[in-house]
Amino acid sequence: MGSREARVTRVPWLSMLGWTGIAVLLVGAFFAALGTLNQTLYGASNFVERYLNAIADDEITAAAATPGVALSPDALAALGLPPNVSTAMLRSGVVADGPADVQIVSNEAHDDGSHTVVASYRLGESIEQTTFEVSPIEPLYGVLNRWRFAQSPLAVIDVTAAHNPFFTVGTLELDARALKTGDELSAFTQTASYLAIAPAAYDFTYESDLLVAEPVHVVAGASGHVAAVVDAQPTPAFVDRVQTQLDGFLQNCATQVVLQPTDCPFGIEITDRVVGDANWSIAAMPVVTLAAGETAFEMPQTAGVAHISVDLQSxxxxxxxxxxxxxxFTVALDASVKSDGSISVQLK
Structure with a gap:
């Protein structure tokens, strides 16, 4: 009897030891899983991958919200940029090519908890490689790693909108004068800086009935500073409309029945007595050609021929x-597109 009672009293202790062992195993499994999560899903490599994949998926708002991407006023000043530098390009529909086939080449941990992550990816037709410095921030729930870029990967793109303030990048049309005032608004060529998500490639261009610019492909590396020149030139329709205005002006000059039509590029001087009206006509119109000048599109001095018939007495x-x-005769002119889309022609 005593032996059976002893065996019975030992069972609770064995049970307690069993549950304690299970608890220890569970705690160990939890911390092991936590360590795995911090090395993978919440690791520095995955942080960089998520950022690059967001760009590739055109989730630009998410990429721009990644910790360490936004630039402080002090960081903008260090880059020589004003506090109100344009962020108009930080949106979807703008990037032409984002990083594809992303692979982490290396991930080096440092004593201060920061990591140096090297990522390889394809950007368009080329293979690129970028080094990112990543720093830890306050953990999620106190246990899951979180990170930020030690240096913002945003790029700065200086866009020169030559001969036309408007340009397009992706699906977005921008006006390089947007943040300018005073005399700057009337400049024939405008330059403005834009923050852009990076690494990424962008296509700049412009096209309207009157002006067209050849596409410009720009690759913006992380934390890079690049330039794009959008060179707008007159379309045949622009030239035709200037030609029509010039023709009309010269035809109007030809209606004046005097030897020296007022404010016109042709006329003659005759010493004999005029006894009838001077009858002018345009025998050969000057052919309009336009090239960009300092303040407008210019037609150089171009030859034309007028014809006069007038009765005289010796x-x-x-x-x-x-x-x-x-x-x-010769005539030269300046032509420009006004804000309402009409063309202004000024004879020189």
Missing amino acids: LFDGEFYTEDRDVS
Whole structure:
């Protein structure tokens, strides 16, 4: 009897030891799982991968919200940028190519808890490699690692909108004058800086009925500073409309029945007496060609031919005769697109 009672009293202790062992195992498993999560899903490598994949998926808002991406006023000043530098390009529909086939090449941990992560990826047709410095921040729930970029990967793109303030990048049309005031607004060529998500590639261009710019492909590396020149040039429709205005002006000059039409590029001087109206016509119109100048599109001095027929009387012998001849002339002009889309033509 005593032996059975002893065996019975030992069972609770064995049970307690069993549950304690299970608890220890569970705690160990929890911390092991936590360590695995901190090395993988919440690791520095995964932090960089998520950022690059967000760009590739055109989730630009998410990429821009990644810790360490936003630039402080002091960081902007260090880059020579104003506090209100444009962030208009930090949106979806702008990036032409984002990083694809992302692979982590290396992940080096440092004594201060920071990591140096090297990522390889394809950007368009080329393979690129970028080094990111990643620093730890306050853990999630006190146990899961969180990170930030020690240096913002945002790029700065200086866009020169030559001969036209408007340009397009991706699906977005921008005006390089947006943050300017005063005399800067009237400049024929505008330059503005834009923050852009990086690494990524961008296509800049412009096209309208009157102006067109050849596409410019720009690759912006992480923390890089690059330039894009969007060079707008007149379309054939622009040239035709200037030609129409010039033709109309010269035809109007030809309606003046005097030897020297007012404010016109042609005329003649005759010493004999004029006894009838001067009849002008345009025998050959100047052909408009346009090239960008300092303040407008310019047509250089271009030859044309007017024709005059006028009745005269010789002061020498009183004889009546008709002067009937061609008169060569040249004309130059400036042309520009006004804010309402019409064309302003100024003769020089």
